[in-house]
Amino acid sequence: MTDIDDTSGDRLRRLLREEAATMTPSDEGLERIREKAAEEPSAARRWAPLVAAAAVLLAVGAALLFWPRGGTGQTAGPVASASGGSSASTSPSGTTEPTLAPRAVAAYVVGSSEGRSRLYREFAQSTVADPVQAAVNTMLSTPADPDYSTPWPAGTTATVQRSGAAVQVSLSADPSGQADLAVQQVVYTVTGADTAVTAVTVETPAATYPNQVRAPGVDVIAPVWLLSPTQGATVTSPVKLSGTAAVFEATVNWDILGADGTVVKQGYATATVGAPDRGDWSASVVLTAGSYEARAFMLSPQDGRMQWIDSKTFTVK
């Protein structure tokens, strides 16, 4: 290397260090990593020995394949199927299924804004062993968040049959309107619970929708999701608001309403990517003890009105 290279290199080194020193990573990183690791179920740990021999760079490639983030796919991460890929096992809905200790299961539910309906995701505890059956049962129960609904009438039951990467879900009732979205609700729920599933046949008394796949997220997933705090949670201050969004210029607005319904805090967050992609967003809010409602939403690019409000009530202790 010449002296000129050394001088340029030294200058670059100093400038990069100065710039780096202006960035102070938040103190919440470790907590966030643990949350994320817990969110995405444990199949990877079971798979780990299989990839043990893979080189580090192969493992990185695998990470990108197995854990797509922020895209319209909205996979919740891999979930090993309890039936381990065995074909054509049938597990009817009911109390005779094998059960496990309660664990969080994700299901898609329906919410709406200005007359348009889209999908949201909720977690519930389930003891049903088969992850697809557990997720479908959760989808058919009443959502924890009263703002959400499910188009399937109360008491609807479902039977799940697998044949390789294909799953058939037979429901005991027809959805009350919005059949297309209801079918996508089933498809997203099933493929979220078991990412090895490639096609879902949805059967209701009135119709059969053969070999359905996920529609593009932009068409069926609500633009703004508020995932944390969860509905009814008790949390400590500072309260971490987080979720995902596919919004214009990646800007997610949020506010916090006090018990009397007045806005006590507000702000905006920048998602990791902007529409049409879906990014993660988060914000931290200091609140005194009490009951609150957090709302995340987008502002209409046309006139600035609030759209796609996702809200959760929670308590700060």
Added chain:
Amino acid sequence: MDDARAWTADDAVTVLYGAHYRSLVRLAGLLLRDQAAAEETVQDAFVGMYRRWRSLRDPERAAAYLRAATVNGCRSVMRRRGTAHRAAPLLAVAGDGPDLAVGVVERRAVLDGLAGLPERQREVLVLRYYGDLSEAQIAETLGISPGAVKTHAARGLASLRPVLERTP
């Protein structure tokens, strides 16, 4: 905790977080010029490491994995950001106005130049001059040959030289 092979994945995350989180966020921040996106990217790298701890089982291999996953994650963010959004962080910087200290303008000019370089050159320069990694480590992180590391470093530095020479 001395024998890393006996660590659980939780132990590994805790120890490696303390050792590497801050510097990886800064590394990603230099590549992305967006600290929030940098933190998300590094957190995801840690989640990936957590999941493969059983196969990594070694703090140095885990650190190499974290570095590679961070750089790869940054690349995905850049790609998704697309050409339209690439300029956004630079515009935000321009709004800071009166608070600019002496030297900050020059630093930003260099960072703008860095942001304008081809991806590989930018990665090599940041890993080398911020990360202080050897050619072999950079080659492993990026999955390219040591010779290619040398070439990217030389070309990147040559492109930045005019603006570097204007800095104090």
